[in-house]
Amino acid sequence: MKHLRVTAAVDQERAPPFYTMLADSPAIEETRVVEWNLTGGGVETVLFAVDGDTAPFAAGTAPSVESVERTETDGRWTHVLVELRPLETPLFDAIRAARARPGIVVRKPIVYRDGDMRFRVVGNAAALQAALDETPDAMDVTVTDIGTFHGESEHPIAALSDRQREALAVALDLGYYDQPRNATHDDIAAELGCAPPTASEHLQKAEAKLARAAMDDLRSDRHR
Template sequence: MKHAQVRTSPDPDRTPPIFQLIAEAPFVTETRLVEWSLTERPTALFVVEGNRERLRTELETLSGVTWDLAPIEPGRTYLRAGIDPGPLLASVLSAIRTAGVIVVKPIVYRDGYVSVRLVGDAEQLQSLLDAMPDGAEVTLEGIRSGAPTRPEPATVLSDRQREAVRTALDLGYYDQPRGATHADVAEALGCSSSTASEHLQKGEAALIRSRFETA
């Protein structure tokens, strides 16, 4: 058994409109697909981190999707969406079924990219990569033997969050006693203390949440 970490940036002109909303909207930090029902018209359950009211407003403008929202906590919202897949998404789902690979949840949407963990044997994984249609080319970020238990840190942190957490670690911010402050991290990042604090808090929350959600 092998598990692979892959990343794709689907052609926005060929994906359902909801993709750009959950993956690229400036008021959405990150979206995770936590469950799906792959019927002829797929239905997915997402956890969206971002502004709930702006999300609702934008959803109301979309065609080809049925949806409802449920609050989890401030800044986190369940989104259940029934989606008209269109040719590109339909081809991707067909390739997954044909290859026989397992898609490990959550699927992470952030900054226009989709990060996915896959489980199968080498032949199945290669078959899926070869079958991906134009407009959904995949980058293989890593492959290992054995079943995955937790997502890699790269899949749960944005680039800026990763830079902030890495910088804080290097400066001794997480040492006991602490060897650096928010101001030190901010200076190294070239941003304000409040911005550095926000990146650290969101990054730390994402790392902790990923451990509990996948334990």
């Protein structure tokens, strides 16, 4: 079972107004899909968490938006319940189809920020590849991380490759993360039996994965 982190950039000239509002509104720092309900009749109910001004959310924002209900809040996040018809907007219909595809699960939250959409997907390799192959032309999808899914209960270290875990363990043992630092990339490379640039690459990729996991958890906690 594979686990992917994905960033999708949408062509601004072909992006529907509702997507532009979610991902690139100057009034909104970040929007997250917290929950959704796939219903019959072509209507979908989505719960958003919004960091910013929710005034752009309104019925009639786009032809696909049926109704909007907002919470009152004094904190950073405002929750907005939206009923929409994704079938009337090809881009959102494609996202809906990907979520409903057998063999994969799109994990929440889906994050809209800086014009892009970021999300995580779990599934079997064939289904994941098929979903990537059927990405709409207006969307440029980049897989930023790929690994084996080990479950929510495991530490983010489980997302690292064996070589990345080994590099981190050696770095810790040698004092690379001590203050002051007691080891260099050359020292780590000697222990790993590889070139220093290779050791540096293993460490950088491992550190990036751990940092992303930590920030995802932090952002999720802020609007629970």
